[in-house]
Amino acid sequence: MTVTATTARERMLLAKDASRSIGLLSDVEKADALRAIADAIDAAVTEIVAANAEDLERGRADGLTEGLQDRLRLDASRVGSLASAVRDVADLPDPVGRVLDERTLPGGVHLQKVSVPFGVVGSIYEARPNVTVDIAALALRSGNAVVLRGGTAAQSSNAELVRVMRGALAGRGIDPEAIQTVDDFGRDGARELMQARGLVDVLVPRGSAQLIETVVTESSVPVIETGAGIVHIVIDSTAPLEWARDIVVNAKVQRPSVCNAVETVLVLRDAADRLVPPVVEALQDAGVTVHGDQATQALAHDVVPATDADWAIEHMSLDVSVRVVDDLDAALDHIRTYSTQHTESIVTADEARAERFLAEVDSAVVMANASTRFTDGGEFGFGAEVGISTQKLHARGPMGLPELTSTKWLARGAGQIRR
Amino acid sequence: MTVTATTARERMLLAKDASRSIGLLSDVEKADALRAIADAIDAAVTEIVAANAEDLERGRADGLTEGLQDRLRLDASRVGSLASAVRDVADLPDPVGRVLDERTLPGGVHLQKVSVPFGVVGSIYEARPNVTVDIAALALRSGNAVVLRGGTAAQSSNAELVRVMRGALAGRGIDPEAIQTVDDFGRDGARELMQARGLVDVLVPRGSAQLIETVVTESSVPVIETGAGIVHIVIDSTAPLEWARDIVVNAKVQRPSVCNAVETVLVLRDAADRLVPPVVEALQDAGVTVHGDQATQALAHDVVPATDADWAIEHMSLDVSVRVVDDLDAALDHIRTYSTQHTESIVTADEARAERFLAEVDSAVVMANASTRFTDGGEFGFGAEVGISTQKLHARGPMGLPELTSTKWLARGAGQIRR
Structure with a gap:
């Protein structure tokens, strides 16, 4: 489904709005949505490889190194791996709705601390189109909408992947605005994403130490730092x-x-x-x-x-x-x-x-x-690799889907007041 | 014990250095240190009230409102309450060293996720001298060093309270550099604290919506936002x-x-x-x-x-x-x-x-x-009020001592390598 909103802020507002319905989806609905995305990616392999070819051609003209071209390249086999990775994420247990703490207050109010989606997850990353699919799948599986900002060199590939994923959501009656890209706004898109406090709940940079440092320094949205390893x-x-x-x-x-x-x-x-x-x-x-x-x-x-x-x-x-x-x-x-x-x-x-x-x-x-x-989410038995956090707040070390959730307290009473 | 380091950065370096030994203190050592602080506050009531009188006098000269003067005021009874609040924190269970997750990998490596201190906790707050003692006690109880930046109007009171608390630590053979203030550097102190990424692990602003907004916007240190309540x-x-x-x-x-x-x-x-x-x-x-x-x-x-x-x-x-x-x-x-x-x-x-x-x-x-x-840490049975987080990262809602800790994974093997 084509992106129609014309400013980065409009798209983030749509993502926030969509996050309400995405957050209420059941385990089965989210898993099915991901499987639909995987099927749609498989079905669109020709279009995806063609879009990627545009990026590669532009990359060669711009003098992109062989190594970077390889990171950027999507052939039929790599597209198949993308789809299959999405199916793996679909198979993971739902991280939302876990009861993490429970207690009854002396007056009888019953408290539950439950895991809930963040709302909108943002990600800024480099010219690796696989991250586009990877982050979108992880965000949706944990009930979040997602705003993506990938490297400019992968812009055509990302646009096609986003179009395909949005179409798959729409096909299942799920709000496609839950997947947004701000790639086409260049540096301004990244800047607006980093300043979208109140619209975007958490930002996960993926890439070089320099990219992460920039995001950590410039973002007013809370960041989960996935850092370099010396x-x-x-x-x-x-x-x-x-x-x-x-x-x-x-x-x-x-x-x-x-x-x-x-x-x-x-x-x-x-x-x-x-x-x-x-x-x-x-x-x-x-x-x-x-x-x-x-x-x-x-x-x-x-x-x-x-x-x-x-x-x-x-x-x-x-x-x-x-x-x-x-x-x-x-x-x-x-x-x-x-x-x-x-x-x-x-x-x-x-x-x-x-x-x-x-x-x-x-x-x-x-x-x-x-x-x-x-030190790896897969080795630790988390089933998915959200990244390895090197910060001390919220998550530290290999992150699984549960690290893409927040919590809220539910209090159920019968007219209790505080004395 | 008097503060000797002459720049804000020097003091934060001392706090970071001290955080290593503070983080290794046992439950009993931390609780005893807090009781020594409480006793020292009780013993110094005359000096504390005298220092506070200087602040009050300056406040009146500066036209501080009655309400703000009341928030600032420390009389003998309020000093007694401060000391008794510190004893209450001493009585809380140690939040450090809890095993939060545990698993054995297929090859036999044993993993434990344990709670650890953040390291250095910073706090920026307004002219309430009770917060100086409160935050220092909570930080130390959870194995953290602390860097304080209170309102200028309470500068004399805070300096005296910090001196008394540092003296109590030194008297028990604990590194007094674990408690630092940057009050005397005015706005520069706050600015350096907000930019002390790498030295300060987390910043907890306490006070008005405006103060919290400033810290959230200007800080490159991760912030736990304790927000306003509409x-x-x-x-x-x-x-x-x-x-x-x-x-x-x-x-x-x-x-x-x-x-x-x-x-x-x-x-x-x-x-x-x-x-x-x-x-x-x-x-x-x-x-x-x-x-x-x-x-x-x-x-x-x-x-x-x-x-x-x-x-x-x-x-x-x-x-x-x-x-x-x-x-x-x-x-x-x-x-x-x-x-x-x-x-x-x-x-x-x-x-x-x-x-x-x-x-x-x-x-x-x-x-x-x-x-x-x-909605209150005391009502929820947490025993202490670290604040009420309105952000979604790390902690949400009333925070207890466990929210002043991070985690790390411990892996114990016998020569295992990854295949």
Whole structure:
């Protein structure tokens, strides 16, 4: 269904209005709506790929890198994956209507704290058309309307996907205004979305650290920050070689471009002779470039000298920084200075040290003897990936559908007044 | 203990540093620290009243109204109440360390989601010295350091209270830098606090709608909004007279200056003849000035004509607005337009209508047949009043100590890696 409202504000008003009926849909109605969207996406594969081709052509003309073109590209198989991801979200349990607390006041008023939709969820993200579908599905499954603002480079793809999704809602008698885009207003669209306090209830930026920083700084709408991961693994004096090697290699190599991949390995000095050589060698065997401090360089071959800047970098590639530190205190100091409070892990055979690390490190997920790659909604059993929150308000760590809901208190009385 | 750091930023850095040791204190240590603060406040009553006298004198010279002077005033009895409120907070259960979720992943990694302190809680508030002690006690009880910014008019009182509280912490071997004030930097102090992203984890403004609006708009630190209450009561066609009269009078008269007091009564047209006259009369008998629309004026005596502006006002006084509306839809429309999403209540004998109201009204607390004055941390059984959140993120409605905590995931493994 075509978008007709002509200003960003008008569209956000329509979304807010639609959020009332969307919020009252039953579990089954929401799941069916998502399945209708998935079917509509499958049916419109030709149109979606054609719209995407326009974006790709413009991207090539504008000199978009190969990597960015690949993020932007939708072929028939990727369109099929989009639809199937929507069906997975449809299968998740309804996060709305859970009774989270319940009590009866002395005078007899009965209180229930129940989960409710936020109302309108906004999202600002980059030129990845899959996010358009992903966020819309997650928002609708949790009873929210959604206002989308994707990267300009994906504008034609997003417009087509939004049109298809709106059509699917209309086809099921659901208000299509629940899905809005402000892509066509360029920077103004993003700005209006960030200032739409009272119309948009929460804003979820997805993308680079810079995009998130901009949204956090400029938005007056409350933001759920899904941040970058400068992730650390500490190798304690007592760390078993096998655990240290396996965990570090897995945390770096299994998927280097994601936020839960390790960036810095801190080895306690009295374990350095024993563990730096085999861990570095295992990393190098797996194709990783190791950037090390002087102590690391002295203990292993082919180590690129690390500079202070290396400790503050999220490589997103097969690069890792290794530093030898005096003791656990020094490791904790390093983490406090450089961590983005996403995930940190210690490898140790000493339970007291593990517990100290778990208690003192102030990150969304703190691990002992496990790969940092486990920080993930899917791995945690949430069934969907809303993002990984690195803020402390509302949600922290991997977010599932319940994190896209708020709460309200229902009070049922029989004429009670306060004495 | 005297404040020595000389810039607002230095003090916030000290608070952040102190938050590490404060966050690791045990339940008993935190409770004992609060009791020491209460004792120290009792012991310093002379100095506190003397400092307050300076503020009062300056206030009178500056032409502070009687009402504001009263809010500012601390006599021996009020100082005693401050200390006793701190003891009440000490007696509350520790909100830190609760296990909120727990699961074992297929590979054997054990996950726990536990409540942890935010770290540093900031608060910006008006010239009420009691808030200085109140917020500091709540923050410390939940394992947080605190940075305070009170109204300039209470500067001497606050400085003395902060000195006394810091001394009490130092006397128990706890880092006194956990309590900081930036009062002496005037507007710059507030501005630096609002921009202290990374140093301050959450900001809780307390005070007028205007103060809260400023903080929400200007802060890059996440804010918990404790908002104004334009609170509605709907009187349904089926409302029993006694319930309608008792609830409306209680909601307005029991304490008119607070946010959960009713501001607007919406009477359904087919109940107006029966209920407007007795409800208005009961309000007037209780000393309330009734501002009514034309229908209300036609049905009752001594009704002040209401203007559109009346629907958007939080009176904070013995004034109430009354409007006759066509039906429940019209009442819901009115609420959507004017409510601050704090508390709304319906008086009805019709359960289906009650349930519709509970489902459709989007406020922190939605009631059927109960006085809106029940929206209160104390009444809800939380034992302490952190404020009443009117936002949807993190906390909504009356907040207790648990709302001053965040969470983190602890993962305990034995060398597991992700496949």
